[in-house]
Amino acid sequence: MDLAAGPEVVTLGCRLNIAESETIRALIAGRDIVVVNSCAVTNAAVRETRVAIRRVRRRRPDAEIVVTGCAAQIDPAGFAAMPEVTRIVGNLDKLAPANWGAVAAASPAFAGHARAFVEVQNGCDHRCTFCAIPFGRGASRSVPAGAVIERIAALVDAGHREVVLTGVDVTSYGSDLPGTPALGSLVERILTHVPALERLRLSSLDAVEIDDRLFDLVTGEPRVMPHLHLSLQAGSDMILKRMKRRHTRADAIALVARVKAKRDVAIGADLIAGFPTEDAAMFADTLAILDDCDVVHPHVFPYSPRAGTPAARMPQVAPDVVRERAARLRAAGNARRRDWLASLIGSEQAVLVERSGDRGHAAGFAEVRLPSAPPRSIQRVRVTAATGTFLEGMIV
Template identity: 60%
Template sequence: MAAEVISLGCRMNLSESETMRAMLAAEDDLVVINSCAVTAEAVRQTRQAIRRARRARPDARLLVTGCAAEVERSAIAAMPEVDGLIANTAKLDPRAWNVPAMRAPGTATHTRAFVTVQNGCDHACTFCVIPQGRGASRSLPIAAVIEEIARHLSAGAKEVVLSGVDLTSWGADLPGAPRLGQLVAAILSACPDLRRLRLSSVDGIEIDPLLFELIASESRIMPHLHLSLQHGDDLILKRMKRRHLRRDAVDLVSALKARRPGIAIGADLIAGFPTEDEAAHAANLSIVAELAIVHGHVFPYSRRPGTPADRMPQNDPAVIKARAAELRAAVAAQRATWLAAQLGQPLDVLAERDGTGHAPNFARVALPPLTTAGTIVTHIPTTVAEGLLA
């Protein structure tokens, strides 16, 4: 039986798992868990996935890589189901798997191709263990990025998503310290057949002037921006050791919407961070409406041993859970209003294999039966059901 790669966590892992599947295609009886450690719950899910994979493939060799394999190395290695660990920084290196270099990397297997242009992080947010799991920031040079995108386009991908752990820090370690806007401009120039370019989560305070201009004016960049926002209260942002304040996010979104009114805003938000009181929680809730966040990823704060936030006064778990539910409800209300406004509007939807697709603003759309995957079709939605336009 061929190698199986099970991916947990972020888009970065999804992208890296695709490369590993191609790299390990000829390996028999191998299961790889590409793990996540962003929260305690993510580690629990990693352990659960390991046990489930072992039950399903009792005779396979089971290897674990990803952030949990770094941050929780001893505990994961001690699990009886695990045969070995692969360092997170080495998981895309064929030598780490003892396979020929010619097998890696492969081509796109989805209509949307995730291209990892940056890895690691040089920042020190007080709640985060990702730098421990992925190391220092590292950037893929422009020529290598364009070469990989060209492979995906030749394999049929219609949309490319640039991804990274700290995407907007791309280039800081390269000669001349280019900014992300320079990379995006180079991609658009070198790849005229690329119809849709999307950015994964970005740190708004790091958006350089050229990148802002391209997001605001370039039609091939999708009108969808997902911010690594984390909170709406200034004191909490300082205690998180973020590099922006609430006003920075508000000003950025306001300036973008003035230039590109249809842009959809997404954001990561943490509920119940240590020392968060009712007033701070109210500020967190209110920024959902102020930015009109319609793609929200809400995370209840999760203690991570060894982080500065773990030593701060903690909120009661029941309070954290309740505040997360309120944040999700606020995002759901914004999203419902936004989706209703899409009805009757023609949307250019990239069809996926599951019968749905994404509009440029990242609204998910249910498409008519027999719509060919990988095509971009114009669809006019008439209803909203369970968060899907149809």
């Protein structure tokens, strides 16, 4: 018999998957089913999905196991062949009630969570040479502003103090909608029409698509959190060109300088180590971008070739070199993060308390440990100490 019968969702990968998983959770209520919402951003993510499926079957031997998400969309036959898997649901179909035996659409509840994730965009029209995600997500499509605002208003009414806007290519928002409203327009409308929303956070952004309206909101609107996560990927212009990215190294540095001149914003970045053809000098440029863009939230990926992508056919960097460069990039990024956290000792931070009650995140997304406080409350905390990964503080 199952050790724990009932509905369960196992989520891998991005914040968009987290948002979609909450909708699925509402759709499968009352059933003995486990849904694995998979990720395909790297080969390691695909392997992790397979491991998760096998682990679920050992733990839930009698449950129906359904696999959805990007990995299942890209390789449905491979996952359907796994003996642990009951069936596959494609990415484009995973929010359809009929696929889960539900009769009507459901709204994600994010029960117990301090922040809620709201999908505003899905898919991608760009074809970066390393990326398989467009195969799993399809063309870019945006959620109309009215539906986004309605969803956020409901989440605020349910007690959420912070909302994170998510998508695959969030800064392409609106290109497929009448009048082509940009992301800045959406953010402005959210803030106007949901005045009770206290904190709005943006997920990964493409630096080249941050227009003046969005820039002004990020740098001048207190309810937009001072935390900008950029999809940089590399610091070498030659590698950026071979990736088919649309920004240059100078573009990224100039954007961060403009932002920092107006507001103290914590910068995060996605970076790939060991992209095909990357030599030592090109890697050095990526290593240096940590300092040049003041990155304190690094997200480092060792390059892994994805089948069907142009980069997989380029001359590859030796795997041991890829691993060594990723380790160096992580070490340098972690050192910068430690220094940033140490610089916050003595400051006061507005901390959104997580459901555990003893930790939360400041506006710049630094994790803060604190004495017990009500979940979802926003506490003024004086920072008293910093470790390598989080802050410690006392409620003021």
